[in-house]
Amino acid sequence: MKAIRLSAHAREQAEFRGALEHETANAITSESWQAAANGRFECAMDFPFGSVWNGRGYQTKRVRPIFVEEATQIVVVTVYVYYF
Secondary structure: OOEEEEOHHHHHHHHHHOOOHHHHHHHHHHOOOEEOHHHOEEOOEEEEEEEEEOOEEEEEEEEEEEEEEOOOEEEEEEEEEEEO
């Protein structure tokens, strides 16, 4: 598997939205990739959460990275996170 690198924007957004770097990497290495806009890819993976985010309790966190596959690495462009 190619190395996975988060861009500065992806790292900032992941932190802001509550995704951990290993969750992003796990989603990319474990889940099926789907085509996304502008030649990018996306995937999504659910993780047990069982905690509070922005003052509200949630049981599950879904991490959805958007990324590009380059010759030697996978570069994550941004990361979306959903709580439910």
